[in-house]
Amino acid sequence: MLDLPGEILEALPRSPVARDVARRAGVSTATVSRVLNGSAGVRADKREAVIRAAQDLGFVANGAARALSTRRFMAVGAVVPNIENEAFVRVLSSVQDRLRQAGYTLVAANAGYDLDDELREATFLLERGVDGLMLVGDIHHPDLHARIARHGIPMVQTFSLSRERPCVGFDNAASAARAANYLMDLGHRRIGVISGLRRDNDRGGARVTGIAQALAVRGLRLAPEHDIEISYGIGGGRDGFRQMLAGGPPPTAIICGTDQIAFGAMIEARARGLDVPGDLSVIGHNDSDFAPFLDPPLTTIRIHSAEIGHAAGDHLIARIQGRPVVRVTEIDAELILRASTAPPRRDPG
Amino acid sequence: MLDLPGEILEALPRSPVARDVARRAGVSTATVSRVLNGSAGVRADKREAVIRAAQDLGFVANGAARALSTRRFMAVGAVVPNIENEAFVRVLSSVQDRLRQAGYTLVAANAGYDLDDELREATFLLERGVDGLMLVGDIHHPDLHARIARHGIPMVQTFSLSRERPCVGFDNAASAARAANYLMDLGHRRIGVISGLRRDNDRGGARVTGIAQALAVRGLRLAPEHDIEISYGIGGGRDGFRQMLAGGPPPTAIICGTDQIAFGAMIEARARGLDVPGDLSVIGHNDSDFAPFLDPPLTTIRIHSAEIGHAAGDHLIARIQGRPVVRVTEIDAELILRASTAPPRRDPG
DNA sequence: TGGCTATCTGAAAGCGCTTTCAAAAACGAC
DNA sequence: GTCGTTTTTGAAAGCGCTTTCAGATAGCCA
Structure with missing residues (x-):
């Protein structure tokens, strides 16, 4: 192994390490570490020398070594x-x-x-x-x-x-219940739900439960054919609403798991000649960017x-x-x- | 420091390290490393002992140490x-x-x-x-x-x-040019552009350049008042199109930097009584989820x-x-x- | 200038892995 | 059995940083 002079070694494509900075600044690696981590108790001149050396060399600390040493990732x-x-x-x-x-x-x-x-x-x-x-x-x-x-x-x-x-x-249940109560206050009695997949998803589940309970409080029930579970997305919303219509008397209002689903449901409703909100009220979830721009603008549960x-x-x-x-x-x-x-x-x- | 028996030490809330696995399996840390990294040349019985010990202890290697050692993050x-x-x-x-x-x-x-x-x-x-x-x-x-x-x-x-x-x-320029050519083939001569902010954004810039060049080839030009730069989003699209209308004779077609911008422009167009595509053709970029569901469905440049x-x-x-x-x-x-x-x-x- | 305290500084010991290297064990052939 | 190979194995040396600890320096007062 050749013993090359410092300047040439520094030009090597190996990224500089604390040792290199220390050598260049004429201090120990301990001091380099102290300066670069802002801990007090380093004399001003040495501090500056270290900072200059680090800058000259383009030194960037090795994260893994630091993590190993500090036990902080x-x-x-x-x-x-x-x-x-x-x-x-x-x-x-x-x-x-x-x-x-x-x-x-x-x-x-x-x-x-x-x-x-x-x-x-x-x-x-x-x-x-x-x-x-x-x-x-x-x-x-x-x-x-x-x-x-x-x-x-x-x-x-x-x-x-x-x-x-x-x-x-x-509280997913409570906020969905609030939406259901709002619909019931408007006079709706047949309310449907189109949610995303609920397996292993407590949010989706809680929302449906909340709605069912709110209905129950007023003596209504969430009909099984009005409780639809589909995969997310606009296409899912269309399919979901189609499915809902296939199962008996249509609801006059639906609450959807996302605005995308609501959008899909609205598209399907329009395709079937249903007027929103005249024939069908629709509520979404999330208040997506596009929600205020749909036709009609979408009522939705805004999640912050x-x-x-x-x-x-x-x-x-x-x-x-x-x-x-x-x-x-x-x-x-x-x-x-x-x-x-x-x-x-x-x-x- | 008390010298507790092994079983009790293992119950401590300190996550186990390779040393612990080695001790439990009756081998060295080198062998533990070899087994856990799948390198060959470890006798079957020791290999199994290590795997069992690692499992029992719930051992998970320390990523920082590994990274430091292998120089791979x-x-x-x-x-x-x-x-x-x-x-x-x-x-x-x-x-x-x-x-x-x-x-x-x-x-x-x-x-x-x-x-x-x-x-x-x-x-x-x-x-x-x-x-x-x-x-x-x-x-x-x-x-x-x-x-x-x-x-x-x-x-x-x-x-x-x-x-x-x-x-x-x-090739952003070429694909935008293709859209412009398509519009010109349809008979459009006044074509506008609403792009996102183009500072430090070569994609946006290239697209507008591509369109301008495609127009130039057919003896047309991109009028400055039809070259609008706005911040992204549906709102940006509305503002952009409003701005474009303020500057002289309206274009008969526009190419937008994103589908959101296109959506916004379509909303503004409708608000002004313009029919899409009758009075205004609109092309977006990205083929977002909602693009096929807009009214009318949006022609767009799909980026894979x-x-x-x-x-x-x-x-x-x-x-x-x-x-x-x-x-x-x-x-x-x-x-x-x-x-x-x-x-x-x-x-x- | 000398002595005592308060500041600074560097040597060295890890952090927990991987990997080299040489020794130990196992295997085969004689 | 012995000896030469071929496998396996563990000790130990890093990887590049932080941090402790003790020694060196500087500062201050007498």
């Missing part, structure tokens, strides 16, 4: 059911917002509404190294929490409330995804840093009234 | 202009797909259409530790590529083609985001693993004809 994981879903994207984006400010990165994974996959992805993140974990909902694989606990990192659930665990979310994300991010950062937090943060959903809902045209049988 | 970074934009979400999701299969994770960051921010986010990822980097477009901060090179990791650009660098994308993501993921993995790759992968965009385009009603002046 400076990363937070998030496992969401569907990474392409608008609401989850918004949450991820706003969590990341907060994390980024605190110097953390977000690593997101996709669970596809399957508990086993969720466990696998979470394990993957745990192995990769994260200091905290965000999940969606309150239903998980039985092993998941033990595994997280094993790693001793904080976890927060989002989008629904939980009796046992830290969470940021809202960005706020949920911010709160979840803050919660995790606080716990990672050992600060106290409240276990439950409730971020209420809101019923946004637009023109897709109205009293039923004539008294429905 | 098993992670790939991606910096996109807007993490909430549908097209980029799709790309991220499909990149992740491929990465996940190869055992890598995706770490995504948001650059917000700003070169300085992009540099900052990329640096952050580099520091955090990634084995490869995906970028969008061909315009970047002048320091960015040097910094990436410094780390000696592969990089791939997406969504546009590049003369100098590895890329997966399509998922394919771009898959190709980009494969490209990076291949280079990380030292396999040869082609520098340029072209994934052509496609003009999807629907009912929002038609010949102009009467010969436009």
Whole structure:
């Protein structure tokens, strides 16, 4: 091995390490570390020498070494059911917002509404190294929490409330019930539901339950043929509403699991010559970008995804840093009234 | 410090390390590593002992230590202009797909259409530790590529083609030109453009240039008052079209930077009593979920985001693993004809 | 200038893995 | 059995950073 002079070694395509900076600044690696991490107690001249050397060399600390040494990964994981879903994207984006400010990165994974996959992805993140974990909902694989606990990192659930665990979310049953009550106040008596797949999805389930209970309180019931479960998306909404019409007397109002589903249902309704809201009132979920621009503009339950994300991010950062937090943060959903809902045209049988 | 018996120590909330597995299996950590990484040359009985011990202890290797030791982070970074934009979400999701299969994770960051921010986010990822980097477009901060090179990791650009660098994308100018030619073939002579912000955005710029050139070839020009630049979104589309109408004789056809913009423009057109496509033909970009369901269904340039993501993921993995790759992968965009385009009603002046 | 305290600094010991290298064990052929 | 191979195995040396701890320096007062 040749012993090349410093300048030539530095030109090598090997990225510089703390040792190189130390050598160039004429200090030890300990001092380099101290300066670069902003800890006090380094004389001004040495501090400047280190900063200059680091800059000259284009030094970037090796994250793995730092993580190994500090036992901090400076990363937070998030496992969401569907990474392409608008609401989850918004949450991820706003969590990341907060994390980024605190110097953390977000690593997101996709669970596809399957508990086993969720466990696998979470394990993957745990192995990769994260200091905290965000999940969606309150239903998980039985092993998941033990595994997280094993790693001793904080976890927060989002989008629904939980009796046992830290969470940021809202009462899915109550907000859906509010929508149902609003429809009943308008005079509707036959109300249908088109939800996304509910297996392993407590949010969807809670919403339907909430609606059924609200109906029951007023002596009505959610007819099985008006309780439709389909895959998400506009196409799903069309199919769902078609399916609903196939099963006996049509409802005068429907509540949909997402605005996409509602959009699909409205398209199908129009295709069948039904007027919205004259013949059919429609309520969606999420208040997507396009909801106010549909024809008619869509009444919807606005879920404050960005706020949920911010709160979840803050919660995790606080716990990672050992600060106290409240276990439950409730971020209420809101019923946004637009023109897709109205009293039923004539008294429905 | 008490010297507790093994079983009790194992119950401590400290996550088990390779040493613990080794002790329990009666082998060395070297053997544990060999077994858990599937390298050959371990006798069957020891192999099984290690696997059992690892299982019993719920051992999960420390990613940072592994990364430090192997100089592999098993992670790939991606910096996109807007993490909430549908097209980029799709790309991220499909990149992740491929990465996940190869055992890598995706770490995504948001650059917000700003070169300085992009540099900052990329640096952050580099520091955090990634084995490869995906970028969008061909315009970047002048320091960015040097910094990436410094780390000696592969990089791939997406969504546009590049003369100098590895890329997966399509010819934005050519595909927009194709749309313009289609409109001209239909008989349109006054064609407008509503694009998203074009600063630091080569894709948007190339599209407008492509359209202008296609017009020029047929002796037409893109009037400045028909060349509108707005922020993305449905609202942006409405504003953009309103702005366009304010500037002299209206176009008989417009090409929009996204389907959202097209949607917004169609809403504004309808609000002004213009018929689509009778008075105004509209073309979007991306073929979003809702495009076929608009009224009328939207003609649009479909960008195969998922394919771009898959190709980009494969490209990076291949280079990380030292396999040869082609520098340029072209994934052509496609003009999807629907009912929002038609010949102009009467010969436009 | 000397002595005592308050500041700074560097050597060295990890963090928990992987991997090299040489020794030990197992195997075969004689 | 013995000896030469071929497998297996473990000890130990990193990977590049942080952090402790003790020694070196600087600052201050007498």
